[in-house]
Amino acid sequence: MTPILRIQGLEKSYTPGKPVLRGINLEIAAEGITAVIGPSGTGKSTLLRCINRLVEPSAGAIWMGDVNLAGLRGRSLRAARRRIGMVFQEYNLVERLSVMENVLTGRLGYVPLWRAWLRKYPPADIERAFTLLDAVGLPDQTTRRADALSGGQRQRVGIARALMQSPALLLADEPTSSLDPKTAVEVMELMARLTGEVGVPVIVNMHNVELARRFANRIIGMTGGEVVFDGPPEALEDHHLHQIYGGEGWL
Amino acid sequence: MSATRVWVRHNLGERLLRYTLWLAMVASLVWAIRSIEIIPEFLADAPEQMADLLIRMWPPDLAHYYPSVHAAMIETLHIASLGTLLGVALALPVALLAARNICRNAALNTLAQLILVSSRSVNSLVWALIFVAVFGPGPAAGTFAIAFRSVGFVGKLLAEAVEESTPGPLEALEASGAPWGHRMLKGVWPQVQPAFWGVALFRWDINVRESAVLGLVGAGGIGVVLDDAINFFQWQRVATILLAILVVVLIAEVLVTRVRARLL
Numbered sequence: 251m252t253p254i255l256r257i258q259g260l261e262k263s264y265t266p267g268k269p270v271l272r273g274i275n276l277e278i279a280a281e282g283i284t285a286v287i288g289p290s291g292t293g294k295s296t297l298l299r300c301i302n303r304l305v306e307p308s309a310g311a312i313w314m315g316d317v318n319l320a321g322l323r324g325r326s327l328r329a330a331r332r333r334i335g336m337v338f339q340e341y342n343l344v345e346r347l348s349v350m351e352n353v354l355t356g357r358l359g360y361v362p363l364w365r366a367w368l369r370k371y372p373p374a375d376i377e378r379a380f381t382l383l384d385a386v387g388l389p390d391q392t393t394r395r396a397d398a399l400s401g402g403q404r405q406r407v408g409i410a411r412a413l414m415q416s417p418a419l420l421l422a423d424e425p426t427s428s429l430d431p432k433t434a435v436e437v438m439e440l441m442a443r444l445t446g447e448v449g450v451p452v453i454v455n456m457h458n459v460e461l462a463r464r465f466a467n468r469i470i471g472m473t474g475g476e477v478v479f480d481g482p483p484e485a486l487e488d489h490h491l492h493q494i495y496g497g498e499g500w501l
Numbered sequence: 502m503s504a505t506r507v508w509v510r511h512n513l514g515e516r517l518l519r520y521t522l523w524l525a526m527v528a529s530l531v532w533a534i535r536s537i538e539i540i541p542e543f544l545a546d547a548p549e550q551m552a553d554l555l556i557r558m559w560p561p562d563l564a565h566y567y568p569s570v571h572a573a574m575i576e577t578l579h580i581a582s583l584g585t586l587l588g589v590a591l592a593l594p595v596a597l598l599a600a601r602n603i604c605r606n607a608a609l610n611t612l613a614q615l616i617l618v619s620s621r622s623v624n625s626l627v628w629a630l631i632f633v634a635v636f637g638p639g640p641a642a643g644t645f646a647i648a649f650r651s652v653g654f655v656g657k658l659l660a661e662a663v664e665e666s667t668p669g670p671l672e673a674l675e676a677s678g679a680p681w682g683h684r685m686l687k688g689v690w691p692q693v694q695p696a697f698w699g700v701a702l703f704r705w706d707i708n709v710r711e712s713a714v715l716g717l718v719g720a721g722g723i724g725v726v727l728d729d730a731i732n733f734f735q736w737q738r739v740a741t742i743l744l745a746i747l748v749v750v751l752i753a754e755v756l757v758t759r760v761r762a763r764l765l
Contacts, residue, residue, distance in 0.1 A: 302676050331678035342669035346691040355687050359678030366683055408673075415677055 254280040254419050254451050255301065260310035260320075262296050270296050272475040274310070278419075283442060283452045285466035287459055289495050293475045294455040298421050301453070302334045303327060314419070332359035335412030335450075337441070339424035341404040343411075345397040349388060352396050352407050353379040356414025375414075382410040385444060402433035409441055413448075420445055422454040426461065434458070438465050459491065554736065561740035570726055570738075574745055577722035580640050580715065581708040584647025588708075589701050592652045596659035603663060603689070617660070620653030625711045629720035640721030647708050647715070655704050662696035663689060699761050706757040713746045 255278035263269040270293040278284055286294045299305035301312055303319060312319040314330065322330055335356070343352045357375050358366060365371060383389055386406040391399065396407060405425060412420055422441065426434035442465050445452050456462045462469055463483040471479030471486070471494040479490045492498055511519065598604045599613035628646035636642045671688040679687070716724020723742060730738040 304672060304676055328678040328680060331676060333678075334676070336673065336676040338669065338673060340669055342673035344670040344687060344691050345667075346694065347687070351687075355674060355679070356677055358674060358683040358687060359680075361683075363680070363682045363686065367686055411673070411677075421676075 251280055253277040254314065255453075256311075256313040257301075258311045258313070260297070260300060260312065261308045262293070262300060262305065263308050269308075270475050271300070271307075274475075274477060276470070276477065276480075278451060278453060279468075281449055281451050282467045283445070283454060283465055284468045284470060285462035286453065286455045286470045286472060287457070287462050287494065288472035290457075292472050294472055295423055297472070298336075298423050298453060298455055301419075301421060302331055302336060328359060332415055333418040335415045335417035335420045337405070337408045337412050337420065337422040337425045339427050341401075341408045341428075343396040343404055343407055346395060348393050348395055349383065349399070349407050350376075350379060350392040353382060353410045353414050356411040359415070379410070379414060382413055383407075386410045386440060401429050402437060405429065405433075405437050406440065409437070409444065413444060413450075417450060420450050420452045422452060424455050424457065427457055434461060435464075459486075557736035558740035560737065561744055562735070562737035563741055565738045565741050566745060570723065570742055570745055573716070573723040573726040574749060576640055577712045577716075577724075578709065578749070580643040580647055580712040580720075580722050581705060584644045584712065585651055585701065585705040585708050587644065587648035588651025588704065589655050591648060592656035592659060595652065595656045596663060597685075599656065599660035600663035602666070602668065603685075613656075613660070617653045617656045620649055620651075621657070622653075623650070625650045625715065626718055629715045629718045633719050638719035638721070643712055643715040643720035643722055646720055647712055650711070651704050651708060654707075655700055658700045659693065659697060662693040662700075666692035695764050698764050702757045702761055702764075706753050709753045710750050713750075 255276070257274055257276040257278075260271055260274040261269055262271040274297060286297065288294050296305055300307045301319060303322065307320045310320060314333075317326075317330060319327075319330055344355065347355075351369070354361075354371050354375060357371065361371060361375070380389075380392070383392055386409055388403060388406055388410075391403065396404065399407065405428075408425070420441075425441065426437055429437060438461060441452065441454075454462075454466070463486065466483060469479065469481065469483050469486050470477055471490060473494050473496075478493055479486065595613050595616050598609050599617060601610055604610060604613070625646055628649050629642055632642035632645040632649075636645070666689055670692070671684055674684045674688045712722050712724075713727075714724050716722045716726065717728050719725065723746060727739065727742045730736075730742060
């Protein structure tokens with residue numbers, strides 16, 4: 251199976267001489283969940299944001315099919331972004347818009363401006379939004395405002411919005427870090443199930459090693475801007491965690 | 502066992518700075534009072550003069566209100582409303598250029614700030630004088646004066662609201678491949694909408710008051726009638742006009758306060 255993403259020699263430094271990513275080389279398969287774990291400030295988030303170019307890579311290439319995402323600009327960058335969904339730690343919903351409209355913003359890359367302005371979204375999009383809201387378990391919340399929802403509900407809307415793009419790849423940046431343990435598991439289960447059903451590969455950043463073990467079929471351990479572990483969850487042992495996070499007392 | 506530790510709010514440098522600032526304030530107050538040159542003779546007979554003026558004004562010539570004062574009052578409201586509308590329309594693009602999180606070009610930011618500051622630094626009456634020269638006397642000059650004075654006020658407050666909007670939703674829309682216009686419409690506008698209506702209404706309220714005096718320089722509205730009445734020493738009519746302005750300003754104030762309370 252051809253990989254969905256081939257990352258070659260990816261580097262990023264926000265200030266010259268202080269690299270956050272030091273030459274990342276990865277291939278991401280076109281299915282399954284890949285969890286990226288590592289201590290805070292180690293470049294997990296930067297790695298994810300380089301893929302959809304919310305952060306500009308300093309060097310290297312990110313191949314999605316035969317397109318190098320790192321070299322795109324303007325219209326072609328937007329076209330590539332439409333195929334990459336993203337779920338955020340702080341949900342990043344538009345607070346004052348309804349749940350329905352938040353989900354529909356996932357189509358803004360396709361819908362003409364006048365339609366978005368007059369809220370005349372194509373009927374097929376609205377139908378799909380209803381289906382997704384059913385799927386994430388919020389069928390009765392369509393007309394509520396996003397700021398009236400609980401954290402778990404907001405992240406469900408976030409997932410529905412990302413899937414609304416019909417993405418070829420889903421990026422999730424600490425999607426459960428702001429949620430309580432029970433809700434975190436529920437949200438991960440939901441994300442795993444919905445992406446599994448449509449065969450969308452997921453790259454997810456996590457703090458929680460147990461959650462990563464439970465849901466991912468591949469774990470990438472990062473420390474100091476480099477990949478130090480790459481393998482299935484079964485292969486991740488204490489000495490790897492020691493290498494990734496340092497120290498031992500917490501294990 | 503341990504020595505009593507002393508906690509002081511300010512260190513020596515901070516205390517010195519505070520005393521200096523107090524001294525500077527008192528000095529400038531004294532300087533200001535010495536420079537306003539109160540003429541004792543005028544002050545002495547002021548109560549007499551005021552009483553005389555009020556007696557001439559009483560009773561207000563209410564019969565004079567309709568139709569001439571009424572028509573001028575309606576014209577004033579039209580000037581205020583149209584001027585606000587035009588001002589807000591002009592302020593929108595300038596506000597976007599001034600907001601540093603939307604327009605990343607520092608030169609354009611500065612240009613927009615310059616436009617906003619120049620609009621505000623020129624008083625409505627001076628704008629009116631300029632537009633009377635352009636359009637001739639009449640409500641057109643007043644409308645444009647109000648609009649150009651409003652741009653700075655509305656634009657500045659709007660730019661601040663835009664800069665205070667949370668970047669997260671905008672980032673999410675950008676990540677989904679939404680073009681610039683879509684991001685503004687669905688990412689920024691919902692966030693600044695309450696501030697926008699609040700600012701626009703507040704400015705309309707101010708403009709109702711400001712357009713009442715524009716007539717003094719011939720830019721239409723109730724000020725023209727007021728100026729005429731004063732020039733002809735028709736003090737009872739002047740009283741009627743002042744009363745009418747007071748009532749309208751009060752109504753506008755109450756109206757705007759109520760609507761804003763619901764918005765925010």
